[in-house]
Amino acid sequence: MAGHRLVEEMLAHDRHGQWRLVVLAEEPRAAYDRVALSRLLDGATPGDLALAGPDVLGDRRLELYLGTTVTGVDRRARTVTCGEGTGFGYDALVLATGSRPFVPPVPGRDLPGCFVYRTVEDVAAIRAAAVPGRDAVVVGGGLLGLEAANGLRLLGMRPHVVEIAPWLMAQQADEGGGRVLAEAIERLGVGVHCSTALHAVGAGADGRAQRAELADGTVLDAPLVVFAAGVRPRDELAAPLGLDRGERGGFLVDQWCRTADEHIRAIGECAAVAGRCHGLAAPGFRMAETVARQLLRVPADAFAGADTSARLKLLGIEVAGFGDAHARSQGAIEYVRDDRRAGTYAKVVLAADGRTVLGGVLAGDTRAYPVLRALTGRQLTASLEELPAAAPGGT
Template sequence: MTRVLVVVGHGMAGNRLVEEVRSGDRPGRWRIVVVAEEPRPAYDRVCLTSYLDGAAAADLTLATPALLTDPLVDLRLSTRVTSVDRAARTVTCADGTVVGYDALVLATGSRPFVPPVPGRDLPGCFTYRTIEDLDALRAAAAPGEPGVVIGGGLLGLEAAHALRLLGMRPHVVEMAPHLMPLQVDEGGGRVLARLVGELGVSVHCGRGVASLDEGPDGRVRGVTLSDGTAVPARAVVFAAGVRPRDELAESARLERAERGGILVDQHCRTADERIWAVGECAAVLGRCHGLAAPGYRMAEAVARQLLGSPSAAFPGADMSAKLKLLGVDVAGFGDIHARTEGAMEFVREDRTAGTYGKLVLAPDCRTLLGGVLAGDTSGYAVLRSLLGRELTAPAELLLAGARTSAA
């Protein structure tokens, strides 16, 4: 007998779930109804900035033609789910449609966090989440004029790159003492700031935003920082993180984590055995993960459960990252902040070359616990493979990129 799987949301994690179920369900035991709020099928948000660098929206599409024409997949776009009735096993949509389910997966993602500062609703202020956001930013861009990005993490630097592509002069404001505080340490953040500064990006760290200021035309004209500094701005982009879209938990009477997110166990299952959550809306054992890779792993685990492997679990998130931001290479892995008791740090910085490297070692000074690389990440693959293991070469050689010695 064919059962109905309802997936709420068709972002990157939701799409991966549907793909995994369909590829493993050769008998066709599941009919999948995907209810998606956005007007287009799933696309690659990780590569969103490429849309401003010549890529078409179609180039970012993740949903394959086979999936979009699959008779066992009913994709309903521009449709928002407003409530979940667990007793009746139905979801209700804003247009009044009611869809019954045998299994329900919530993949509602997250929304951009907009700090509650005066002026945040002024014309000329944007978020950085969807293709529609980028269309609006492109329409408002003024080449040669300054633009301010609020947030100096991964997303904020992507937004700064977007402003550069649009011909604007970007400023980045970050409350933490350095850029990318989740991925690199202070030294790596300092080198990153210097390198992006050489590319024309002005960096303001250790300061928040006091207000967004209105110009005589009723649009935003600048940003006043917490220390009183006034930064002119023709456009302001909020890229200060995201918050999980967990509002459906209320109507379904499902528990949320202390910091938000639909609370699920290691199998991504809620307290209701018929309901799962995956991606950025899911708080696995109380913790949300705001990257694509953990969302994929969640989706794959739930798909295996739906296909008959009830013990399949989310294997956890590897937060290691090797990135190129504004043309600058940066990487972080393991215990980047040396928070392990007794950890030792070995740092090598070459200011002339614009490179920085740090290894975090266990108290025995032989076991690698983590590391940070900025400006040159050529040694990342070898170092990442040594995580939790004894070093195979002196730390200074590893940081100098002596990959042959490390091997």
């Protein structure tokens, strides 16, 4: 998706045809909306997710090679070699290799019936293996895991979500918000198992996945296991390129997305900007825009980091987190309204002065999100009790 945004930016603003764009894509299809994968389990087709339209694919300045894996780069000669033995020269090389799914090293993870949740082909395989009326296990209680659980539910299965953190959506929500989310999805028939991990996948007599054994001793009879426990940057080319990696992986780049080689840049999930990778689409888009403007020699802003604020609807339940949602700032004050009867939760984090909004969490009702997010970093002009938007439903 980051690579596609770079192509769009270059085609839109390279009015004098300075650049010829060669895209080497390992997947067998042009760019698509990976964030919307779960729609494929609810009737959408791969074409519905496509990002690259005829205006892009038909542009004479673009050469797109699908099913093409890059195996090596010669920095001195400025050439790229592919698995088929073909080669390409470059004036600028942009690495947009994305991420690969993280699969915990548990026994049985490679059994038939175990899947990752990353590509159109992954989702097609899950759909083909789904057994309506049976249990399924999703490893990972973040955004991707809950999307996968909803997809399995739509296929008629009874999903169980296994999350090692104490609550769901631990990056975006706090304990109260995670509790509201868990209670709501449990009412939909989704099992929630937090503070535990997958210990092993057991096989049946046919050699396929049959049960999921959890670290807390729970055993779930499940013929289908989906790993959606996060991603790792695809930076395999770093070593042969002689490029540095970030501490947690990814091609190490500066705030302009430049590696130590002036001709090579990295964007998206594979880029460790000042040492940090960003596993979201929006930061990747901003990196692509920054690089495109540099290549076109027009004024550009450095990548200044990612806004992790998010407003989501997961299995029909609204959740939002913004700013310092976990109240990690020194002296932070937490203002909480927890309505157990209504199934709503709202937390606003204030600075030590009791007036400056630092962040917050909303669950069950997120109508307050636009107002509260706009107030982040600013001082309140009224008490929170006087702000109707600060309380779900205006209560």
